[in-house]
Amino acid sequence: MSAVALPRQSSVQRGLVDAYNATRRYLIRGKRQPDIIFGSVLFPVIFVVLFGYVFGSSISVPGGNYHSYLMSGLFAQSTLFASSQVAVAVATDMNEGVIDRFKTLPIARSSILIGRSVSTIVLGLPALGVMILCALAVGWRPENGIFDAILGFLLIELFAFALSWLGILAGLIAKSSQAADVISSIPVFLLGFVSNVFVDTSKMPVWLRDFADWNPVSAVVAAGRNLFGNTIGPPPSGVWSLEHPEITTIGLALIIIVVFIPICVRRYSRTSR
Amino acid sequence: MGSLMTDFAISAQHLARSFGETRALVDVSLDIPAGSVCALLGRNGAGKTTTVRILTTLLDPDGGHAQVAGFDIASQADRVRERIGVTGQTATMDELLTGHENLEIIGRFSHLGAAVSGQRADELLEQFDLVDAGTMLVKKYSGGMRRRLDLAASLIANPEVLFLDEPTTGLDPVARSEMWAAIRNLVARGTTVLLTTQYLDEADQLADTIVVVDRGLVVAEGTPEQLKASIGRPSVVVTLVDADQAALEKVRAALGTDAVIRGRSVSAPAADGLETLAAVVTRLEELGVPVHEVGLEHPSLDEVFSTVTHRLGDHSPDAPAAVPA
């Protein structure tokens, strides 16, 4: 009567299997909540219409098409909203008994969180697909060809993956899902709106412009615009992150991943301790 | 059954744990032999759940040590986790998954592999009479079905040591006796069980040893018989057909000076247990009053506690237990 039925695997192998199983669980749960998927699909459609037509008709960008200009911004911004949703979901999770049961099982401590983060990316794909269709409908085109466009989306998804860990941390720290919503919404709105997502930063007041230029979200948006071929004019001079937006995005994502995954896992292990 | 370093499946020395100002556990030590059932008996807030959470690696103690299935809960937590099953006080099943999916995922997390996990899920659904519910989302389950699924989930990897935190609270009498049967069945197969309960009769029915905790301290322990004997003698209770005052007085006079009338019943200490009962029945026949029922009543949990706390207040743990009035 032994508890262990499988031949011993290495701990890395086991960790991968645990993470796979945790992801699978979140995907099954995700499928059972069509209202959430529906909402996540509807949201970007509303944004494209709202900003593209309602505001877009009175915003002009020098020498370019505003819809094309806007889309990278909306792609990048949706990753911010997704990370805020992760925060709320994780805070909700942690108040449920099922996490306690998982903690009494011999699984890698990281697996549940990895499952949460990977499933967030996967469950966000329908929304991304719909957003791309909307973008194509309003006239956005990947001007540099399909290969660069795919690279652009990979970059944005890498950033989304990294951000999801910040969302997870907010969810682990928050005492309730409402608190997680508040904690995560403030940076999301600040970083999402004080940026080059909707407008060219050059017309902003200086103090705001500095913040917007150095805002990492602006770099992600700029990287997208470069790869999609929607860039208008040269980057503001002296802002390294906008002069090298692809490297900035990848570097930043990797730093967040390397630093915050261990922090999240440690925090998860001692929640309730 | 693994390499047990001691004969104890669970062994805890001086566990302590505070939450801010609240001293949930002050000093709890346990030694539970492999293959036996121990009931942790205590009121709300006594520290039962805290003890279980520490022993199942969910909570770190502030002080003390413990070994479960031969492994240290602090330094060998994963070894412990491979060998235990836990059913917590609150539901731990995923509402958005079916019963089968819930069991299967726990099997996978116990590293049984996909095939074995599915097979064990089927077996357990069968065993706990949940076959039809297996394909239903847990959110549609009744409280009793959830409880059974929770127990099934903790058995998926055939644990050596099983922790059950108030396994029958909230169950109807039928479901409760089914749960008892399921627990007995496990014990028959050699599983060590630590269960918590607020009911003396449950501890009495299931446990080899009972540990009474109160305000974070072990205040009494022993076999059910030892405990009951130390806590006070049973009383004999005579219930009449109706509350005829004259008849009640007659019975009271017959039962001795310590007898008291409560409603249409008269109760008196039964110093010699069954012998006292037999004597009372004879006396009643002589009296000829219309009797509805005669029986022995054992001390209730409330009496257990007032006795035990009383004893603590005396600062003399060895003093004989005072029988509560």
Ligand SMILES: Nc1ncnc2c1ncn2[C@@H]1O[C@H](COP(=O)(O)OP(=O)(O)OP(=O)(O)O)[C@@H](O)[C@H]1O
């Ligand atoms: N996470 C926590 N934070 C603060 N206080 C806690 C926490 N967990 C338990 N306590 C306190 O510790 C004490 C013991 O709680 P515990 O849950 O162990 O009792 P219990 O015997 O299981 O009670 P019950 O029969 O109500 O389940 C209580 O006073 C409780 O309020």
Ligand SMILES: [Mg+2]
């Ligand atoms: Mg409890």
